Amino acid sequence: MTQQQTPTKITNKLLSEEFLNKFDTFLFDCDGVLWLGTILLPSIRETLDMLTSLGKQLIFVTNNSTKSRKAYTKKFESFGIKVTEDQIFTSGYASAVYVRDFLKLQPGKDKIWGFGEAGVREELTLMGFETLGCDDPGLNQPFDASTSPFLVNGLDKDVKCVVAGLDHNVNYHRLAITLQYLQQPDVEFVGTNVDSTFPQKGYTFPGAGSMVESVAFSSGRRPAYCGKPNKNMLNTIVSAFNLDRSKCCMVGDRLNTDIRFGHEGELGGTLLVLTGIETEERALEVTSEHPRPAYYVEKLGDLYEYTH
Ligand SMILES: O=C(O)[C@H](O)[C@H](O)COP(=O)(O)O
Numbered sequence: 565m566t567q568q569q570t571p572t573k574i575t576n577k578l579l580s581e582e583f584l585n586k587f588d589t590f591l592f593d594c595d596g597v598l599w600l601g602t603i604l605l606p607s608i609r610e611t612l613d614m615l616t617s618l619g620k621q622l623i624f625v626t627n628n629s630t631k632s633r634k635a636y637t638k639k640f641e642s643f644g645i646k647v648t649e650d651q652i653f654t655s656g657y658a659s660a661v662y663v664r665d666f667l668k669l670q671p672g673k674d675k676i677w678g679f680g681e682a683g684v685r686e687e688l689t690l691m692g693f694e695t696l697g698c699d700d701p702g703l704n705q706p707f708d709a710s711t712s713p714f715l716v717n718g719l720d721k722d723v724k725c726v727v728a729g730l731d732h733n734v735n736y737h738r739l740a741i742t743l744q745y746l747q748q749p750d751v752e753f754v755g756t757n758v759d760s761t762f763p764q765k766g767y768t769f770p771g772a773g774s775m776v777e778s779v780a781f782s783s784g785r786r787p788a789y790c791g792k793p794n795k796n797m798l799n800t801i802v803s804a805f806n807l808d809r810s811k812c813c814m815v816g817d818r819l820n821t822d823i824r825f826g827h828e829g830e831l832g833g834t835l836l837v838l839t840g841i842e843t844e845e846r847a848l849e850v851t852s853e854h855p856r857p858a859y860y861v862e863k864l865g866d867l868y869e870y871t872h
């Protein structure tokens with residue numbers, strides 16, 4: 565599959581069946597593909613059930629670090645979809661794996677400062693890292709340098725890494741304390757994912773990248789990003805399931821993360837859906853900014869609707 569190939573739009577039963585027969589494993593992005601916030605997109609449950617009945621392997625790969633993998637199984641369950649924890653990979657989990665296996669920080673000794681939500685804290689804690697910040701209610705207080713409990717007792721000397729991601733409760737207090745840790749030369753800087761925005765019904769809102777780049781700018785430092793399109797994340801998934809990349813298809817709604825992840829990860833194919841960030845014009849444009857998808861479709865549920 566090369567960028568020169570004109571993307572194929574799936575518009576009928578024959579094209580759907582030809583597409584499905586090419587792959588054994590489907591890696592699904594979540595936000596903008598399966599759902600928009602708390603709204604499940606049309607025919608998603610039916611499509612996933614159809615793929616399972618065809619013997620396909622389903623893996624879910626989200627750059628949304630706000631929930632842990634375990635919490636995501638509950639979100640799937642709320643939509644009547646049964647998914648096990650090991651089928652789910654989040655950018656928060658990928659960041660925790662990076663901290664443990666690449667930075668080789670010591671659980672029980674090295675601590676983490678989290679600028680993000682419970683998902684970041686929970687995945688790092690599961691790996692044995694005491695994680696400060698994140699959804700600590702003390703950070704919801706208005707910031708005052710002379711009274712902040714995160715400053716008056718001094719910074720925690722055992723913090724050896726900042727992990728930053730999407731935080732719906734971002735405020736000056738969180739930005740200010742995160743900057744203090746990033747100003748320490750021995751503290752590593754990890755960003756969960758680079759997404760500039762994320763889609764909710766009819767809107768796009770600031771994504772993790774908008775928050776990570778804010779503290780990158782104030783600290784003058786660059787983060788190591790762990791989510792899609794980072795190859796480490798895909799390598800973790802491929803080795804966890806012993807996948808044949810040529811039989812895998814990445815399904816996503818964002819060209820510079822999901823489709824790039826599949827393209828640069830040398831997967832057998834990529835499918836862009838138009839229910840999230842991208843448009844048909846963007847899918848077809850030839851640019852060095854992002855690869856083009858091998859396939860694209862209006863919505864994922866069309867794969868079920870065209871074949872039933
Ligand atoms: O961090 C963000 O901006 C969002 O969580 C991200 O855009 C959504 O992740 P997805 O499931 O689309 O990979």
Ligand SMILES: [Mg+2]
Nearest residue numbers: 593595596817
């Ligand atoms: Mg998405």
